[in-house]
Amino acid sequence: MVALVLVLLILPTMGYTVQRFPPPDFDSGHTLPRTVIPEPRALIYEYLDVMVLLIALSLASYLALKSRSRRGIFLLGIFSLAYFGFWRKGCVCYIGSLQNITLALFDHSYTVPLVIIAFFSLPLIFTLFFGRTFCAAVCPLGAIQDVVVLRPIRVPSWLEHALGLFAYIYLGLAVLFAATGSAFIICQYDPFVSFFRRSGSLDMLILGGGFLLVGLFVGRPYCRYLCPYGALLNLVSRASKWHVTITPKECIQCRLCEESCAFGAIQEPTPEAKTTEQDENKRRFTYLLLLLPVFMLFGGWLGTRVSDPLSRMHPTVRLAEQIWSEDTGDTQDSTDASDAFRSTGRSKYELYDEALQIKNQFAWGSGLLGAFVGLVICLKLIFLAISRRRSDYEVNRGTCISCARCFAYCPVEHERLKERGKDTIPVPGRI
Amino acid sequence: MNSKDTTHVTRRDFIKNGVRGGCLLGLGGLVGFLTNRSQADDTVWQINPYECVACGKCATHCVLDISAVKCTHAFAMCGYCKLCTGYFEQQPNALTSGAENQLCPTGAILRTFVEDPYYEYTIDESLCVGCAKCVKGCKAFGNGSLFLQVHHDRCVDCNECSIAVACPSNAFHRVPSSHPYMLKGTDLMG
Numbered sequence: 001m002v003a004l005v006l007v008l009l010i011l012p013t014m015g016y017t018v019q020r021f022p023p024p025d026f027d028s029g030h031t032l033p034r035t036v037i038p039e040p041r042a043l044i045y046e047y048l049d050v051m052v053l054l055i056a057l058s059l060a061s062y063l064a065l066k067s068r069s070r071r072g073i074f075l076l077g078i079f080s081l082a083y084f085g086f087w088r089k090g091c092v093c094y095i096g097s098l099q100n101i102t103l104a105l106f107d108h109s110y111t112v113p114l115v116i117i118a119f120f121s122l123p124l125i126f127t128l129f130f131g132r133t134f135c136a137a138v139c140p141l142g143a144i145q146d147v148v149v150l151r152p153i154r155v156p157s158w159l160e161h162a163l164g165l166f167a168y169i170y171l172g173l174a175v176l177f178a179a180t181g182s183a184f185i186i187c188q189y190d191p192f193v194s195f196f197r198r199s200g201s202l203d204m205l206i207l208g209g210g211f212l213l214v215g216l217f218v219g220r221p222y223c224r225y226l227c228p229y230g231a232l233l234n235l236v237s238r239a240s241k242w243h244v245t246i247t248p249k250e251c252i253q254c255r256l257c258e259e260s261c262a263f264g265a266i267q268e269p270t271p272e273a274k275t276t277e278q279d280e281n282k283r284r285f286t287y288l289l290l291l292l293p294v295f296m297l298f299g300g301w302l303g304t305r306v307s308d309p310l311s312r313m314h315p316t317v318r319l320a321e322q323i324w325s326e327d328t329g330d331t332q333d334s335t336d337a338s339d340a341f342r343s344t345g346r347s348k349y350e351l352y353d354e355a356l357q358i359k360n361q362f363a364w365g366s367g368l369l370g371a372f373v374g375l376v377i378c379l380k381l382i383f384l385a386i387s388r389r390r391s392d393y394e395v396n397r398g399t400c401i402s403c404a405r406c407f408a409y410c411p412v413e414h415e416r417l418k419e420r421g422k423d424t425i426p427v428p429g430r431i
Numbered sequence: 432m433n434s435k436d437t438t439h440v441t442r443r444d445f446i447k448n449g450v451r452g453g454c455l456l457g458l459g460g461l462v463g464f465l466t467n468r469s470q471a472d473d474t475v476w477q478i479n480p481y482e483c484v485a486c487g488k489c490a491t492h493c494v495l496d497i498s499a500v501k502c503t504h505a506f507a508m509c510g511y512c513k514l515c516t517g518y519f520e521q522q523p524n525a526l527t528s529g530a531e532n533q534l535c536p537t538g539a540i541l542r543t544f545v546e547d548p549y550y551e552y553t554i555d556e557s558l559c560v561g562c563a564k565c566v567k568g569c570k571a572f573g574n575g576s577l578f579l580q581v582h583h584d585r586c587v588d589c590n591e592c593s594i595a596v597a598c599p600s601n602a603f604h605r606v607p608s609s610h611p612y613m614l615k616g617t618d619l620m621g
Contacts, residue, residue, distance in 0.1 A: 019574050021510025028546045032506040036556060038584035040611045046473050089587045096590045104465055110605070112465055113473045121462050128454055184591035197587060199496045239450040315601065336599035340484040344600075 049088065050118045053138065056080055057122060060137040061130040063404070064244050068413070070404040076137035077146055085140030090196035094119050094139060095229040096187045098171075099178035106179040123229075127236045131243040135223060135233060135401035141192050145220040146403065148212050152219040152262035160264050161380060163225040164399070168376040171228035172369045180361050182314040191222060219262035223401065234398040244395065244402045247412045251392035258393065260409040265400040269390045277387070284385040288378060295374035303370020304363055311362035320355030323348050472607040476592040480578035480615045482602035485563035485570065489579055492597040493561070499586035500561035500579050500594065502539070502554050505616040508576035511549035517569030517577045518542055518552055534564050556582065578615050 056076065063072035084090065092100070097120040104112035123134035135142045155163070170186075177183045187193075191208040194200025214221045223230050237243070246257050246266065257266060311317045315337070322338045325331045327348070334342075341351065395406075407413045478489075478500065489500035514526060518540050523532035528542055539558035545551050554577075561579060569577040581592075595603030606613065 019508070019510075020572070021512055021574055023507060023509060023574075024511050024549050026546060026549065030545050030551075033551070033553060035503055035505060035614065036554070036582075037503070037580070037612045037614070038582055040473075040475050040583035040586070040588070040608050043471070043473060043608060091588060092590045100590065101461070101465065104468065108468070111468055111470045111474075114466065114469050114471055115473055117462055117465050117469055121458055124458055125455070128451055128458075183596065187589065187591040188593075188596070194494070197494055200494055236454055239447050239454060241451060336484070336486045336488070340486070340600035343484065 046113075046115045049084075050115055050122075052083060053119065053122060056138045057126045057134060060133040060402075061126060064133045064136055064402040065130055065242055068244075068248065068404060068407050070407060073137045073402075073404045074146075077143040080138050081140050081143035081147070083140075084138075085144060085192070085196045086198075090140060090190070090193040091187075092116055092119060093141070093190070093193075094123050094134075095141065095227060096184060096190070098229055098232070099174055099184045099186055102175050102178040103181065107181055124232065124236055127233045127240060129241045131240045131397060131400065131402050132230075132233050132237045133244075133402045135230060136403045139223075140196065141190075141227070142220060142223050142401065144192050144195065145212070145215045145222060148215045149219045149262050150216040153217050154259070155218060155264055157264075160224075161384065165376060165380060166225050167227055167231035167234075169373055170226055171231045172372050174228050176310070176362075176365045176369050177313055180311075180314060180358060180365060182311075185313075186228060219264075220401070224263060224399070237400075238398050240397065243397050244400065244404065246393055246395060246406045247410045248407075248416045249412050252412060253392065254411055255393070256411065257406045257409040260406040261395075261400075262403070262405060263399065263401060265396045266406060267390060267394050267396050269392055270387065281385050281387045285382060288382045288385055292375070292378045292382075295378035296371040297374070299374025299377075300367045300371035303366040303368070303373075306370075307359070307362045307366035310366050311359045314355075314358050314362075316351070317355045317358055320348075320351050323351060470607060472609050473588075474605040475583060475588055475608045475611050476581050476586065476595060476603055477606045477611060477613050478579050478581060479602050479604055479613050480575075480580070482600050483563075483566070483579055484600045484602070485567040485579070486599055487563050488597045488599070489594050490560045490562040492594045494587065494589060494593050495585065497585075498561040498594070499581055499583075501556050501559045501582045501585075502561065502563070502565055502577055503580040503582075503614070504552065504554055505576045505578070505614060506551075508574050508616045509552065510574050510576070511545060511551060512573060513548045513550055515542070515550065515552055515569070516572035517565035519568075534568050536560070536562060536564065540565060552577075576615065580612055580614070583611050 056079070060073065060076055063069050063076060084093070092115070097116045100110075100112050100116045101120050103110050123138065126134055136146075137143065174184075174186050177185050189204075189207070191204065191211045194204045195208055211222050218224075253269070258268065260266065312321070319337050319341055322331070322335055323341065326334055326338060341348075490498050493499055514523075518534060519526065519532050520534055525532060530538065533540070537558045537560055539555045539560075541553045541555060543551050543553070563579055565577050566579055569575055592603055595601075604613075
């Protein structure tokens with residue numbers, strides 16, 4: 001009886017395990033070995049990473065805006081690729097950190113480490129002041145694509161604008177899946193992380209290799225058309241206090257820089273617009289502005305249509321559907337997950353409730369996502385309808401990543417270097 | 432530049448300054464809000480051994496070629512059995528360390544005699560691949576003193592652990608890096 005009470009007392013503390021065989025008392029005085037548990041990387045190194053990031057960001061901004069040195073930017077990029085990429089194995093990256101931030105906002109049980117907050121916010125703050133110097137030389141994903149740019153072709157303007165929208169859709173999806181606690185898709189489909197770790201699944205190696213191959217001819221395809229953090233930086237960079245300019249002084253309209261940008265971020269001067277054209281643009285602008293709610297409503301409606309398949313990204317929804325189809329006899333085979341669930345003895349109705357709640361969240365979330373995509377597409381069209389007058393060749397502050405390639409094409413820059421007594425004038429090779 | 436252009440530039444600059452100020456405020460607010468609920472510690476991944484079902488996915492789904500998940504032994508829980516069901520195949524030919532008798536595919540468990548009838552089982556981490564065969568055996572018929580843990584000398588601490596994505600029982604958790612293990616026989620978070 002006493003033993004039974006003891007067992008009942010001990011059992012809960014032991015979890016589900018049963019001490020079938022009591023540990024022996026050794027007569028020989030044998031001492032138990034210690035369980036091997038290697039310590040993780042010390043916290044101080046995590047803070048060191050933040051310091052390195054801060055220094056790299058400052059240096060990149062200085063090199064791009066002040067000393068205007070492509071060589072410096074390139075070398076810093078190589079360093080970042082080596083440190084944040086190959087040494088730190090690409091995790092946690094700035095791009096992925098936006099999912100941790102989203103999860104922390106929506107899931108109150110998740111406490112986000114300070115280091116991740118720093119990784120998320122520092123590049124944004126620097127971009128607010130100096131433009132996307134972060135993309136130029138600090139991001140390892142950018143750097144690995146930057147070094148393979150061989151012979152970039154000029155992507156037609158309509159295609160560039162259209163492909164650029166995917167980054168916003170990807171951003172919206174990533175936020176939706178992170179907010180519902182379903183998955184971190186940015187991490188799962190990070191094309192280069194398997195190179196950084198020098199191990200990974202074949203699919204991801206092929207994907208990464210594909211991006212690098214395309215990157216030979218289309219400069220930085222991931223940054224321009226997919227990177228969700230780049231989409232944020234693009235928006236933020238438009239309001240940046242300072243930004244790189246092609247020419248250090250005044251543009252002399254020599255057109256030499258016209259084809260120098262590997263990423264299609266140089267805008268040509270606009271010809272004097274005819275009044276009829278301006279009127280046409282104004283009309284388009286007004287129509288599009290009025291159509292904005294229609295775009296958002298239609299997008300929202302489309303979003304709610306796909307909420308069911310989207311919700312299957314959540315493991316609980318998948319498990320609930322599996323249990324359901326097993327119990328209704330739709331499937332005979334059980335999965336590891338359903339077996340594991342049944343062995344816990346939890347009520348399946350509890351699981352169904354939970355899954356329904358998540359599906360409900362997805363109904364709202366994908367509606368919002370759809371409305372967001374509608375908004376982005378309509379805003380894109382609105383911006384295209386605005387005819388902004390430019391008298392010089394200028395960088396597009398949103399898409400320019402401050403790589404400093406175009407400087408060497410500018411004769412005014414060569415003058416400036418001569419004045420400074422630098423006789424080595426950088427001669428541009430093939431971009 | 433005529434006067435009209437100057438006012439145009441000023442207006443755009445004004446808007447830009449406003450947007451920048453708004454962005455800074457928003458970002459500051461977000462960071463402040465999150466910092467309130469953040470922790471100075473980093474997080475690492477760990478397996479709750481009481482939730483683990485020993486499915487074997489740890490050996491195959493880690494991003495590393497050889498998984499960062501290793502078998503771990505809580506010696507205080509072990510029964511020091513002569514016929515260890517975590518060590519031996521079911522119905523072994525003989526209770527010897529012959530490969531045909533062993534459950535472990537890589538021979539990572541060392542069986543040493545202590546005193547009659549007790550044997551001690553230690554894990555050679557360099558050989559263990561985290562397949563959980565021994566864990567399953569020990570849990571089924573023994574004390575469950577063998578269990579899987581993410582070993583942090585190997586783990587690269589992915590933002591989203593790819594084994595956690597594949598884990599059928601959601602046994603993977605983010606734990607603070609100051610308490611990186613969930614060991615059996617102790618307070619789990621301790």
